[in-house]
Amino acid sequence: MSSDSIDQIFIHLKQWLLSWLAGAPDWIIQVASSLLNILALLGVFLTLFALISVLERKILGRMQNRYGPNRVGPFGLFQPIADGIKMLIKEDIVPARADKIVHFLAPILIAATAILALGVIPYGRNMTPFAIDGGILFFFAVGSTTELAVFMAGWGSNNKFSMLGAMRAIAQMVSYELPLIITTLPVVMVVGALSPDAIVAAQSNYSFGFVPHWFVATPWGAAAFVLFFVSGLVESNRTPFDVPEGESEIVAGHMTEYSGFKYATFFMAEYIGMFAISGLAVTLFLGGWHAPVRVLQFIPSYIWFFAKLSALLFVYIWLRGTLPRTRIDHIMNFAWKFMLPMAFTCILAAAVWHYAGRGLAGWLCSLAVIVIVYIALSILLDTRKRFATRTYRFAE
Amino acid sequence: MNSVAFILIALLTLAAALAAASLPKLIHAALSFAVTFVGVAAFFFLLGAEFVGLVQIFVYIGAVAVLIVFTILLTRRDVGKDRGFNWAGVFIAIAVFAGLLWAILKTQPLSIAAPPIEALTVRRIGEVLMTSYVWPLQCVGLLLTAALIGALILVMEEKR
Amino acid sequence: MTPTLQLFLIVAAALFCIGLLAALSRRHAIFILIGIEMMLAAANLNFIAFWRFGPQPQPPTGVMVAIFSIAIAAAEAAVGLALVIAVYRHYRTTNVDQLNQLKG
Numbered sequence: 001m002s003s004d005s006i007d008q009i010f011i012h013l014k015q016w017l018l019s020w021l022a023g024a025p026d027w028i029i030q031v032a033s034s035l036l037n038i039l040a041l042l043g044v045f046l047t048l049f050a051l052i053s054v055l056e057r058k059i060l061g062r063m064q065n066r067y068g069p070n071r072v073g074p075f076g077l078f079q080p081i082a083d084g085i086k087m088l089i090k091e092d093i094v095p096a097r098a099d100k101i102v103h104f105l106a107p108i109l110i111a112a113t114a115i116l117a118l119g120v121i122p123y124g125r126n127m128t129p130f131a132i133d134g135g136i137l138f139f140f141a142v143g144s145t146t147e148l149a150v151f152m153a154g155w156g157s158n159n160k161f162s163m164l165g166a167m168r169a170i171a172q173m174v175s176y177e178l179p180l181i182i183t184t185l186p187v188v189m190v191v192g193a194l195s196p197d198a199i200v201a202a203q204s205n206y207s208f209g210f211v212p213h214w215f216v217a218t219p220w221g222a223a224a225f226v227l228f229f230v231s232g233l234v235e236s237n238r239t240p241f242d243v244p245e246g247e248s249e250i251v252a253g254h255m256t257e258y259s260g261f262k263y264a265t266f267f268m269a270e271y272i273g274m275f276a277i278s279g280l281a282v283t284l285f286l287g288g289w290h291a292p293v294r295v296l297q298f299i300p301s302y303i304w305f306f307a308k309l310s311a312l313l314f315v316y317i318w319l320r321g322t323l324p325r326t327r328i329d330h331i332m333n334f335a336w337k338f339m340l341p342m343a344f345t346c347i348l349a350a351a352v353w354h355y356a357g358r359g360l361a362g363w364l365c366s367l368a369v370i371v372i373v374y375i376a377l378s379i380l381l382d383t384r385k386r387f388a389t390r391t392y393r394f395a396e
Numbered sequence: 397m398n399s400v401a402f403i404l405i406a407l408l409t410l411a412a413a414l415a416a417a418s419l420p421k422l423i424h425a426a427l428s429f430a431v432t433f434v435g436v437a438a439f440f441f442l443l444g445a446e447f448v449g450l451v452q453i454f455v456y457i458g459a460v461a462v463l464i465v466f467t468i469l470l471t472r473r474d475v476g477k478d479r480g481f482n483w484a485g486v487f488i489a490i491a492v493f494a495g496l497l498w499a500i501l502k503t504q505p506l507s508i509a510a511p512p513i514e515a516l517t518v519r520r521i522g523e524v525l526m527t528s529y530v531w532p533l534q535c536v537g538l539l540l541t542a543a544l545i546g547a548l549i550l551v552m553e554e555k556r
Numbered sequence: 557m558t559p560t561l562q563l564f565l566i567v568a569a570a571l572f573c574i575g576l577l578a579a580l581s582r583r584h585a586i587f588i589l590i591g592i593e594m595m596l597a598a599a600n601l602n603f604i605a606f607w608r609f610g611p612q613p614q615p616p617t618g619v620m621v622a623i624f625s626i627a628i629a630a631a632e633a634a635v636g637l638a639l640v641i642a643v644y645r646h647y648r649t650t651n652v653d654q655l656n657q658l659k660g
Contacts, residue, residue: 440622443608460633464589493572543632547634
């Protein structure tokens with residue numbers, strides 16, 4: 001088999017499956033094709049969720065000098081199955097004073113929107129489940145629904161911890177949605193399209209055969225990628241920005257009153273949201289499914305995509321293992337005073353890069369723009385003077 | 397297929413709109429309001445205006461609905477339920493609907509079936525927005541900035 | 557059978573009247589805002605429907621108007637809700653019937 005047929009194996013498989021329906025009315029084939037896409041998407045990402053949930057605990061364990069889960073199956077790999085069974089047979093508790101309908105709908109909405117957002121990401125050559133012209137906009141439109149779902153969970157539970165957690169979550173998600181969206185703008189402007197496929201196609205070339213034309217290789221792209229990644233951390237409520245569910249303060253935030261399978265749904269939605277944001281970061285800045293060097297193009301495209309995705313997910317886990325939780329006012333200050341101006345600077349730098357001919361000159365000019373703004377912001381936002389010498393007040 | 401989708405979306409939109417207008421609890425009304433706008437966005441998709449549908453979801457669910465629930469939270473201590481219900485409003489609304497319905501049914505339609513059109517791409521919208529509609533665009537930008545500042549000033553704590 | 561322009565107009569009219577109902581008969585300021593937003597959405601639906609059923613090809617005027625209208629509706633919602641909060645702070649109520657004084 002040639003490398004091309006391995007690359008397209010899933011497409012051929014789908015066509016083969018659909019060929020069974022030959023002769024059926026058009027809309028049946030359309031529905032069947034969509035169902036196949038949905039099933040493949042769910043299968044892949046639920047498996048990935050199960051895998052990541054155990055790998056995260058293993059890696060965190062390794063970072064904290066202990067064994068992770070290692071009892072169920074080889075190396076503890078069957079742990080998610082045990083967890084799933086445990087979650088399924090737990091009692092489903094709904095608080096007596098809860099707003100029952102809203103309480104019930106919140107986990108459904110949050111999981112549905114998280115999975116919908118996965119649909120527009122190109123996973124490989126010709127492998128976009130839901131290719132529409134405004135794909136990036138679709139991603140953010142669907143993603144913004146999460147805030148409403150979190151609010152529903154917090155309100156529906158009728159519990160002050162839930163409400164506090166939901167308020168924190170919405171506050172930080174609204175604040176970081178701005179840098180998240182504004183950092184995608186330079187990419188959209190440079191490519192001139194909102195569709196993820198066009199964005200991936202624009203990153204397909206190589207200089208000298210080994211420097212890929214990924215947007216992360218340009219100064220504005222690198223800055224935007226870092227900002228996007230940090231905003232993604234906040235949007236998926238991951239450490240160090242996990243104040244909405246800070247266990248030591250407000251139990252589990254908006255998930256406090258959920259138990260059993262509904263809690264598992266929230267947990268799953270959080271991870272799927274993380275996959276979606278990382279997948280979009282790969283698509284926008286890391287060249288999507290393209291190989292990093294030209295000679296490695298024989299490896300199928302979807303393997304590259306998932307390799308990049310796994311690398312990003314590892315960074316997520318790594319950050320969780322190393323960083324402490326940030327205070328909420330610091331998070332908000334950081335969003336409005338640093339992230340937002342830097343995100344606008346990325347647009348400016350991308351424009352400079354574009355009008356200086358997209359070459360070395362543009363590269364250096366846009367680097368200069370970003371460095372100047374970064375230094376200016378650091379001087380403006382310098383808070384060192386405000387700290388006094390720390391005084392310790394022990395019970396003497 | 398198309399008409400099935402139309403009927404389903406119409407039922408969903410109008411039912412959610414009625415719920416938003418009549419539910420006693422504000423939060424339920426706000427959530428039904430969000431569903432109404434999903435329905436309207438679905439209509440836009442059905443009519444081939446993908447971009448507007450996405451913008452609609454983005455703006456209304458992501459921003460306006462969240463603003464509304466925040467406002468409900470901030471004004472929550474206003475314990476008295478929604479006291480009065482003005483029945484005159486119902487009659488006026490029904491009268492207006494009857495008038496509109498009469499006008500719609502009496503007018504000759506432009507064309508019975510929708511003429512085939514080429515898909516309205518985002519690129520085309522962007523080009524039009526940046527050429528013939530650039531002044532309205534600037535005005536809307538100014539308006540949004542003014543609204544942002546105005547809203548901030550309105551909700552700032554009053555100094556006593 | 558595919559839906560005709562008239563059907564879309566009827567749905568938009570119904571949506572408009574439900575918005576009108578909410579704005580006229582509810583006493584809570586937020587309901588009134590919700591009603592106004594619904595009326596704007598009904599108008600948008602009309603714009604898009606007329607664009608789709610109008611003679612082709614043509615510049616996408618209906619779509620443009622709908623986009624601007626959404627932006628203006630967002631601004632209106634932001635200012636309106638800020639007003640609701642400001643009024644609530646002052647009078648401790650959001651019932652529009654009780655806001656009958658010009659001088660607070």
